[in-house]
Amino acid sequence: MRRKILLVEDNRDDAELTVSTMKAHGVDADIEVVEDGIDALEYFSRSGRHANRSPGLPDLAIIDLNLPRMNGIELLQKLRADPQTRRLPIVILTSSIQQQDVARSYDSGANSYVRKPVDYDEFVRVARRLGEYWLFTNHPAPPSAT
């Protein structure tokens, strides 16, 4: 069965680059892109524009921090508070290396925090490792926080 990744990313360029690096470099997965926290919550509750999607959870959620309407941290907290998504692997993928962003992400229950590199080649390496690790090497793990 094909793996599913939910990518929460409002920047279309970033979203496309992320998808293309993953697909072009060995991450065999369906990648669904939603634009912000609200869109993501509707995806999980199969409401709004996601009302007709097929049921089931993604195998991995990749979330940017700086999002319109509902930011990544708030979304992360809501997902960890919901029993359905409590154990979902979640990776924060963002441009920020601010200490407070890293700390808040882990405090809110992220499984990993990865900085988006500017260098495409570096980005490819990061995306591939990330996909490999969370989709194929690591079985769904208990979240580091509840």
Place this chain on the structure above:
Amino acid sequence: MSTTHAASPAVPGVEALDHATMCAAMLRAVAQTWRDQLRSTRLDRAATEYAQQLVAALDDAAARLDEPRGLPATAQDQATQPPGDDRYKLLVESVKDYAIFMLDPQGQVLTWNAGAQRLKGYNANEIIGRHFSAFYPPDDLATGKPARELLIASQTGRYEEEGWRIRKDGTRFWANVVITALRDALGVLVGFGKVTRDLTERKHAEEELRLSEERFRLMVGSVTDYAILFLDAQGRIASWNAGAQRIKGWRPEEAIGQHFRMFYTEEAVASGHPERELEVAARDGRYEEEGWRVRKDGSRFWANVVITTMRAPHGALLGFVKVTRDITERREAQLALEHAAADLEKRVNDRTQELEDVNRKLEATNHELESFGYSVSHDLRAPLRALDGFSKLVLMSAADKLDDTERDHLARVRAAAQRMSQLIDDMLSLSQLSRATMKPTEVDLTAIAREIVADLRRSSPERHVDVTIQEGMSAHGDHRLLRIALENLLGNAWKFTRKRPDATVEVGAVERDGRRVWHVRDNGAGFDPTYASKLFIPFQRLHSTSDFEGTGVGLATVQRIVRRHGGDIWFDSAPDRGATFFFTLATP
């Protein structure tokens, strides 16, 4: 003295005298003198009782002498004289404090007692029969005073005065003199009783007192810095000094007799303030206040006023002493001072307010800077990533359609994007450096330098650099920041000696002018000190990127760290002759 003198034939006309009548009059005169004395003099209780007994005895004796005598005078002899007469003689003769003697109607001395002898110095036999004008000073004699006194006594029954009299030895004494006319039962003048007291001591005391009062009056009167005045018990002005005139403006004749409320403002008078001051002074003995008072010309002055109560020894209120000072200048100085203090306080408050405003603005600015930094770190990278990423995608997908120039251009787009990303990172860390919290400890700079050099050697194993690090260097400061500073200085030294086959780098410290000065020295490319002003400015570079890579924030970072430690940084360099960077850190 003896009564035989009284009956002496040497005194003409006295034979006809009813001796007892004369004695009775005499006794009454003495009693009256003592009564007067009792009224005007405060004696202790025992003395008063004694004096009262004496007066009673005198009155009693006089009454007995006046009693109608059952026996004809001719039938009386010396042996059968009434007992009152003897008592009188004993009494009068023994009195030593008073000269008591009798004069005949013309003023000749008839009798003499022990007091008279003591006071005036004459024995009885020296003076009896002489005219009493012998006791008077020459100027009184010249005006006929003795005769005038007798005339007044004979007309009114009594003459009293105080005046100078002369003793036998010619010395003067101040005498209280009472002359009483003595008449027989038919009213015929038979002579005078004369009672004299020596008041010289009292006179002296009075003179002393008068002089003292005069001196006091002169002193008070001449004081000009204070208005000193006496008020009677009702508050009317009884005296006025020069100071009162100077301070308040009224002349003595305008002020004396007026009520002292004229010194007060209309409001104070209307509220009964002057009277209240006297009430308080009368109750407490003293009243003091500072307040407005009014001068004659209507102007006001700020006064310090002390009112002190004067009481008689037995407690009766005599009046008040009022001392007033014009302290307008002092008050104005004080007000000016208070005003200045208030002004200063206000300015301090204003300044504090300004500083708080500035602080708030700074906080807001800092907050904005942080948001800006966040936005830079997050949002500026996304476009760069797109530039780099899509360039790479084009390079991959259209590799066979592009010529070398086109591929080179796309490679340059990617290099520019990556370099800008590096600039953003450096800028962010530089701004975070200024805000980072300092945790000062004792830092082993020797150990840090060794670690950094080890890292540098690992990152470029092909380099051969001769590194000397002084032993035992330690400093008080923030470990993390000092490490960043040394990383930059050693990284620069490492970088700029790259083209030297004999590269040397030295880290050390020396004492200079009581300060510890650290240095990092290399023999690398160096730089022209002409451009040194640009050295510590972020993103300013003295070498081309192609010669030496870097973003130009390294030395700016070092300078900020040194400054945050309260130290200085400077350098010594010339092109191709290496560079030495010196720095100090504040002693904790």
